Amino acid sequence: LGYLSISSSGSSRPNSGADPKDRIVEAETYHLAVALASSSKLEQSNRLLERLRVKLPEVTAILVSLGLNQQKMGKHAEAAEHLRAALRSDPGNVEAHYNLAVSWLALNQVDKAINELRMVLGIEPYHSRASYLLGTVWMRGKDYVRARECFNHMLEIAPDDYAAHYHLGVLATIEEKWQEGKSHLLSALKTDPESPEACNALGSVYFGQGSLNEARDAFLKAIRFEPNFAWAHYNLGLVLQQQKENKEAARHFRLALLADGQFQKARDALDQLERSSK
Structure with a gap:
């Protein structure tokens, strides 16, 4: 399938009965399907890919493209089936393993997702997206040791990586390692100076250290970059409450x-403040 620019894991011997003109048409159809998908015309793309799959059932790129389209449509069970079929044809396909992990996570199949991400990193150790995704999985599961290993590995690949520094900063903050957290978050802000998340996390470090003015400035900066950032408003409210500026604290709660009507911590803080002011 040289004309198609995509590979099958089947026999490498040329199909003597295949008309080269057909292969050119199939290649053009595939590239049109990819272009339609990139323009968010997913149903049209899928129709073309399904037609190709009937003709070329073991061509990995077609199966992976179908899986990616299903992911974009939120149909993760169907995406997983296509991606697993791709891996039966090509067990070493990194893109299929990675995106299968994404779908398993969407389906709350965490152990299966972890296995796929480990497969990716076994094949391609410096796959930064897999390291990042695996790190966030460990972090959500509160396995901070493994999460830190993943994010540190990302820094071996790219020392200025924003996401790695940000998550290492958050991990250090959770563990009240204030100086370590501050160092990583400042590094994250060097890469992305207008990150509201990093500003908010840095404010939490300053608040944990008792540096209220610095915390206040960091939370205000986060709000300037993202005016509807519920956590930044809540955290700023806590600082203002400590500084005895209760009216302003209540406003930020x-x-x-x-910004988030279900934010129970903000509701509790506001209720407590209003009760104490009566």
């Missing part, structure tokens, strides 16, 4: 609730 209300803004947190305006």
